[in-house]
Amino acid sequence: MVSLRSGTVPHSPFHESGRFGRIFPYLPVYENSDQFLTKLGKQGGLMDEGFEDDTAAESTTITAGFTFFGQFIDHDITFDTTSSLERQNDPTAIRNFRTPILELDSVYGMGPEASPYLYDKNNLGKLLIGNDKNPHDLPRNSQEIALIGDPRNDENLIISQLHLAFIKFHNRVVDEVKARGFLGEAVFPEAQRLVRWHYQWIVLNEYLPLIVGQAVVDDILNNGRKFFSWQKQPFIPVEFSVAAFRLGHTQVRNRFRVNDRPESEKQLFELRVSGAVPPAQVVDWKKFFQFDSCQPPQFSKKLDAKIASVLLDLPVPIVGEDDPRRSLAIRNLFRGKSFSLPSGQAVAKAMGIKPLSDEQLGLKELGYKEEVPLWFYILKEGEVQTGGETLGEVGGRLVAEVLIGLLEGDFMSYLKIDPCWVPCLPSTKPGEFKMADLLNLAAVC
Numbered sequence: 001m002v003s004l005r006s007g008t009v010p011h012s013p014f015h016e017s018g019r020f021g022r023i024f025p026y027l028p029v030y031e032n033s034d035q036f037l038t039k040l041g042k043q044g045g046l047m048d049e050g051f052e053d054d055t056a057a058e059s060t061t062i063t064a065g066f067t068f069f070g071q072f073i074d075h076d077i078t079f080d081t082t083s084s085l086e087r088q089n090d091p092t093a094i095r096n097f098r099t100p101i102l103e104l105d106s107v108y109g110m111g112p113e114a115s116p117y118l119y120d121k122n123n124l125g126k127l128l129i130g131n132d133k134n135p136h137d138l139p140r141n142s143q144e145i146a147l148i149g150d151p152r153n154d155e156n157l158i159i160s161q162l163h164l165a166f167i168k169f170h171n172r173v174v175d176e177v178k179a180r181g182f183l184g185e186a187v188f189p190e191a192q193r194l195v196r197w198h199y200q201w202i203v204l205n206e207y208l209p210l211i212v213g214q215a216v217v218d219d220i221l222n223n224g225r226k227f228f229s230w231q232k233q234p235f236i237p238v239e240f241s242v243a244a245f246r247l248g249h250t251q252v253r254n255r256f257r258v259n260d261r262p263e264s265e266k267q268l269f270e271l272r273v274s275g276a277v278p279p280a281q282v283v284d285w286k287k288f289f290q291f292d293s294c295q296p297p298q299f300s301k302k303l304d305a306k307i308a309s310v311l312l313d314l315p316v317p318i319v320g321e322d323d324p325r326r327s328l329a330i331r332n333l334f335r336g337k338s339f340s341l342p343s344g345q346a347v348a349k350a351m352g353i354k355p356l357s358d359e360q361l362g363l364k365e366l367g368y369k370e371e372v373p374l375w376f377y378i379l380k381e382g383e384v385q386t387g388g389e390t391l392g393e394v395g396g397r398l399v400a401e402v403l404i405g406l407l408e409g410d411f412m413s414y415l416k417i418d419p420c421w422v423p424c425l426p427s428t429k430p431g432e433f434k435m436a437d438l439l440n441l442a443a444v445c
Contacts, residue, residue, distance in 0.1 A: 020238055021238070028342060030371055051309075061210060068159050070248040074241075074248070118147060127171060138164050146160070194424070201423055237402060239374065243336055244402075250304060251303065252307075314327070
């Protein structure tokens with residue numbers, strides 16, 4: 001096994017057991033100074049969007065809701081509580097507190113028997129929601145802490161309301177299952193299967209085509225994965241979790257309009273949840289997803305190497321009093337360094353893809369040294385190759401191979417059990433199922 005100090009990194013043994021690992025274990029570690037990374041990611045630096053007019057940097061195809069749906073997916077498959085920006089992190093030593101499967105354990109916990117606090121004992125098979133006085137909120141304890149499978153899904157108003165939508169969607173599916181004749185203890189597992197499969201369908205057939213392009217999805221489904229593989233169980237690669245799937249940070253707008261109330265337009269960090277969600281702040285999902293052409297939603301920012309200014313000066317409650325790294329971009333760049341990630345160019349070459357040129361990267365003024373961090377490279381690639389409408393060749397392939405691989409490696413997923421399956425719940429177009437259909441069934445819009 002090669003030492004981390006030698007410039008290469010070892011293959012994670014967890015590539016066999018379903019924890020964090022690496023797709024490209026023997027690529028050289030990307031090295032650059034902390035000063036360079038700080039200059040690149042600082043407020044006012046090259047990654048700073050530099051203005052607050054979100055419409056000038058909007059995607060034309062990806063609505064704002066998918067920024068948070070991507071966060072929801074991330075919380076479903078990864079939960080790292082032990083890594084640090086202050087030291088080298090070996091993926092072999094870091095436990096993933098989520099299963100690397102698209103199975104909604106962030107919603108279901110460990111099921112009704114092991115996580116009974118998530119479930120409604122008076123309605124067999126259903127999950128708890130807020131009380132009668134506030135049915136448009138998550139269930140909460142006496143101190144207003146959300147009773148959910150993943151506390152991160154209550155960190156801002158929009159992800160909190162999205163988690164609630166999945167709970168209500170499950171409860172609606174329970175009613176559908178009972179109407180089909182399922183009884184007693186057979187109700188919950190059938191409802192859970194249908195919820196999971198429709199969620200997986202959305203990931204594969206709506207989310208991924210928007211983020212990486214339909215052609216990439218089709219190529220992987222028809223011709224197979226080229227880079228992401230495992231021996232026994234799927235795992236979460238750090239090239240994905242620490243770089244490629246941090247794409248959502250560039251999608252965040254400076255401001256979001258939550259509903260039709262004049263005072264509802266706020267910056268993301270003004271939407272932090274600090275207790276029960278009042279009725280005036282209930283999310284109108286028509287502002288975030290496309291339901292019909294008469295009500296255009298907000299769109300996410302483009303998938304490019306520019307970050308909303310609001311994310312480059314994080315509030316103290318998030319980073320703490322003593323941490324000078326207030327920029328999310330700097331924190332991402334330092335995290336990539338702490339995990340000994342290879343450079344973007346090294347990964348591109350390993351994938352047989354021509355790397356971006358120095359002129360395309362545009363970093364000479366910062367003391368550029370021939371290679372750049374993988375996270376920055378992936379964002380810049382999307383900007384250069386697609387105008388920020390999707391990820392580019394490297395980033396798109398990594399994201400698609402991992403998410404499709406997790407479905408193919410899950411013996412309970414619809415793609416494994418019945419790849420010809422099509423959605424069977426009520427939807428706008430029979431045989432299809434989109435986020436708008438899920439939200440309609442959940443009766444949250």
